[in-house]
Amino acid sequence: MTENLQFELTVQDGNSRARCGRISIGGRSLQTPAFAPVATRAAVKGLLPSQLIECGVEFLLANAYHLQLAPGAELIAGQGGLHDFMGWHGIILTDSGGYQVFSLSDINEITDGGVEFRNPRDGSKMFMGPQEAVKIQERLGSDIAMVFDECPPCPCSKKKAGRAVDRTLRWAQECKETHSRENQALFGIVQGGTYEDLRSRCAQELVGMGFDGYAIGGVSVGEDEELRNRAVEMTAPLLPEGRPRYLMGVGFPPDIINAIGEGIDMFDCVAPTRMGRNATAFTRSGRLRIRNSVFKKDPAPLEEDCNCLACTLYSRAYLHHLFRTREMLGPVLLSIHNISFYQNLLSGARKAIAENGFDEYRGLFLENYCNC
Amino acid sequence: MTENLQFELTVQDGNSRARCGRISIGGRSLQTPAFAPVATRAAVKGLLPSQLIECGVEFLLANAYHLQLAPGAELIAGQGGLHDFMGWHGIILTDSGGYQVFSLSDINEITDGGVEFRNPRDGSKMFMGPQEAVKIQERLGSDIAMVFDECPPCPCSKKKAGRAVDRTLRWAQECKETHSRENQALFGIVQGGTYEDLRSRCAQELVGMGFDGYAIGGVSVGEDEELRNRAVEMTAPLLPEGRPRYLMGVGFPPDIINAIGEGIDMFDCVAPTRMGRNATAFTRSGRLRIRNSVFKKDPAPLEEDCNCLACTLYSRAYLHHLFRTREMLGPVLLSIHNISFYQNLLSGARKAIAENGFDEYRGLFLENYCNC
Numbered sequence: 001m002t003e004n005l006q007f008e009l010t011v012q013d014g015n016s017r018a019r020c021g022r023i024s025i026g027g028r029s030l031q032t033p034a035f036a037p038v039a040t041r042a043a044v045k046g047l048l049p050s051q052l053i054e055c056g057v058e059f060l061l062a063n064a065y066h067l068q069l070a071p072g073a074e075l076i077a078g079q080g081g082l083h084d085f086m087g088w089h090g091i092i093l094t095d096s097g098g099y100q101v102f103s104l105s106d107i108n109e110i111t112d113g114g115v116e117f118r119n120p121r122d123g124s125k126m127f128m129g130p131q132e133a134v135k136i137q138e139r140l141g142s143d144i145a146m147v148f149d150e151c152p153p154c155p156c157s158k159k160k161a162g163r164a165v166d167r168t169l170r171w172a173q174e175c176k177e178t179h180s181r182e183n184q185a186l187f188g189i190v191q192g193g194t195y196e197d198l199r200s201r202c203a204q205e206l207v208g209m210g211f212d213g214y215a216i217g218g219v220s221v222g223e224d225e226e227l228r229n230r231a232v233e234m235t236a237p238l239l240p241e242g243r244p245r246y247l248m249g250v251g252f253p254p255d256i257i258n259a260i261g262e263g264i265d266m267f268d269c270v271a272p273t274r275m276g277r278n279a280t281a282f283t284r285s286g287r288l289r290i291r292n293s294v295f296k297k298d299p300a301p302l303e304e305d306c307n308c309l310a311c312t313l314y315s316r317a318y319l320h321h322l323f324r325t326r327e328m329l330g331p332v333l334l335s336i337h338n339i340s341f342y343q344n345l346l347s348g349a350r351k352a353i354a355e356n357g358f359d360e361y362r363g364l365f366l367e368n369y370c371n372c
Numbered sequence: 373m374t375e376n377l378q379f380e381l382t383v384q385d386g387n388s389r390a391r392c393g394r395i396s397i398g399g400r401s402l403q404t405p406a407f408a409p410v411a412t413r414a415a416v417k418g419l420l421p422s423q424l425i426e427c428g429v430e431f432l433l434a435n436a437y438h439l440q441l442a443p444g445a446e447l448i449a450g451q452g453g454l455h456d457f458m459g460w461h462g463i464i465l466t467d468s469g470g471y472q473v474f475s476l477s478d479i480n481e482i483t484d485g486g487v488e489f490r491n492p493r494d495g496s497k498m499f500m501g502p503q504e505a506v507k508i509q510e511r512l513g514s515d516i517a518m519v520f521d522e523c524p525p526c527p528c529s530k531k532k533a534g535r536a537v538d539r540t541l542r543w544a545q546e547c548k549e550t551h552s553r554e555n556q557a558l559f560g561i562v563q564g565g566t567y568e569d570l571r572s573r574c575a576q577e578l579v580g581m582g583f584d585g586y587a588i589g590g591v592s593v594g595e596d597e598e599l600r601n602r603a604v605e606m607t608a609p610l611l612p613e614g615r616p617r618y619l620m621g622v623g624f625p626p627d628i629i630n631a632i633g634e635g636i637d638m639f640d641c642v643a644p645t646r647m648g649r650n651a652t653a654f655t656r657s658g659r660l661r662i663r664n665s666v667f668k669k670d671p672a673p674l675e676e677d678c679n680c681l682a683c684t685l686y687s688r689a690y691l692h693h694l695f696r697t698r699e700m701l702g703p704v705l706l707s708i709h710n711i712s713f714y715q716n717l718l719s720g721a722r723k724a725i726a727e728n729g730f731d732e733y734r735g736l737f738l739e740n741y742c743n744c
Binding site for chain 2: 041042043044045046047048049050070071075078079080085086087296297299309313314315317318320321322324325327328329331332333
């Protein structure tokens with residue numbers, strides 16, 4: 001296998017599995033552990049690339065399924081590929097559409113060959129199997145492509161979870177055989193729900209096939225926090241040390257901090273932007289709902305020593321006013337703050353790992369965040 | 373009268389009434405002719421102050437009536453005033469609420485003492501007369517305050533227009549007597565509809581009272597282009613050379629270019645942002661509706677040699693995609709382009725005036741803009 005992606009492990013924390021590294025691919029690079037804001041349709045809602053860079057963002061997640069629906073991978077390829085199209089020249093990871101098998105499952109028909117999606121807009125049908133998923137991502141030209149997987153919801157019977165693992169493995173193999181684009185990595189995805197033996201089998205077989213990196217899928221699909229943490233704890237050690245580990249769709253700050261302690265390197269989640277649009281700010285002492293009337297006259301920034309643009313320029317009183325009067329700038333500013341918060345959380349973790357103090361960092365963060 | 377505002381006329385065009393100048397007040401300054409994007413509720417929809425500065429913006433318009441409704445002038449004063457509150461440190465002009473007498477007239481009761489506004493949200497009542505309008509603007513701490521005026525719609529009988537002029541003059545006098553804030557200018561507003569003798573009487577009496585600047589009100593209220601131009605042509609020469617002239621609520625690019633030729637110095641309009649949010653871009657060859665499917669695969673920028681962020685980074689195909697998928701970034705980017713377009717139009721006019729070539733500039737602009 002040619003190595004499309006270089007992963008250099010730079011530091012290993014002494015008291016946990018946490019680690020720092022650097023991913024390089026096609027001239028682009030990324031410090032890990034890293035968090036990706038979500039740009040499903042080739043845009044982080046309301047934010048410009050330069051604003052994301054100011055927040056410290058190094059990579060974004062886009063979605064092959066949604067981009068195939070509109071404007072189409074062919075069109076994007078014709079415009080010079082996804083990076084040029086969306087003006088983002090950092091690393092882009094594309095999810096294949098596997099998650100949509102789950103999230104849109106009431107309108108989809110799943111067979112061993114793939115999934116027939118019904119376009120929610122016009123009812124038209126689109127078929128996506130492992131080959132289609134890879135070809136679409138190759139056309140998009142993302143830096144990291146994901147295999148097409150089946151991601152069942154939780155709770156899920158062992159029989160159903162096992163069948164999803166079988167399909168996911170068969171599809172992973174097909175994706176690997178189809179994939180040929182240079183300077184594009186392909187990651188495998190471990191499924192298996194909450195079943196340790198299924199997760200273990202899935203991980204082992206994927207590692208046997210050999211991917212550029214490995215994702216833990218099927219979390220944040222309805223399970224509680226304990227099951228989620230358990231799935232990460234059981235799966236992470238099954239993945240090779242020398243390859244990046246990506247926890248898909250996770251999550252809230254405590255989940256991320258815990259997963260870093262288990263040796264996870266990459267994260268993505270809609271939380272910072274979606275919560276921001278809905279007037280919720282993340283702070284080190286928990287969430288803050290800016291529409292609450294206690295903030296009406298509050299001259300303080302969202303968070304005292306935050307270096308983001310929203311905190312540097314504006315009071316809680318102003319942000320409260322923006323949301324109360326439905327001004328677009330409110331969602332923009334809270335998205336900027338929340339993305340900065342996530343990036344600061346991750347850069348703090350990297351620093352703590354480098355200083356062999358991740359355990360303390362995690363303890364302090366969780367104490368402040370969860371006890372208010 | 374103490375002079376709150378300095379207006380230095382720097383160049384007078386030789387073939388038209390067009391002129392260049394500089395307004396200075398309280399340490400802030402502004403090159404004229406100038407255009408203000410609208411920040412009714414202390415925010416230009418979706419844009420940060422730094423983005424406005426990048427577009428070349430030097431002043432903004434906010435609205436005393438809307439800000440009194442939410443969050444209240446008292447609250448803003450308590451937060452250090454409007455500049456600090458909204459993070460904009462260029463010149464801010466506040467409209468008094470007079471225009472709302474017109475635009476919300478079905479829910480207002482107008483008497484000689486002022487206007488009882490009904491809050492469209494909760495039905496509560498708010499009284500605003502000349503004294504209230506001045507005090508609110510003093511609390512807000514804008515650089516330029518406007519008198520409270522009555523702005524009747526068009527068409528309007530001469531009798532009604534005359535009554536509005538009487539009220540406007542009485543209210544202007546009261547505003548002037550009430551106003552006491554240092555480093556805040558107060559502008560009078562000429563009403564009189566489409567009636568030359570009314571406009572003339574209103575202008576003369578206002579000039580007799582002595583204001584820091586003079587606005588032409590009651591345009592863009594339903595009249596056609598010819599009547600609008602006529603109102604500007606007849607009113608501008610009645611206003612003193614040495615004071616800034618402000619054409620309120622105007623307008624589209626041709627209106628602005630024509631009014632500059634009549635010696636107008638200041639403009640504001642919601643057009644660049646409102647049209648931008650509605651997927652319409654201004655270009656030198658007219659308007660461009662980016663949702664139109666002809667742009668689906670168009671790799672060109674909105675406008676070939678535009679230096680704005682939207683044109684530097686993105687294709688029409690991407691902008692089309694953003695609007696078709698209802699991404700917030702679409703309205704943000706088209707607002708940036710349109711504001712840049714207006715600022716470039718004005719800076720081009722200033723340059724042409726300085727080179728004694730405004731007539732040619734106007735001719736070329738109108739030929740390109742209107743004939744496609």
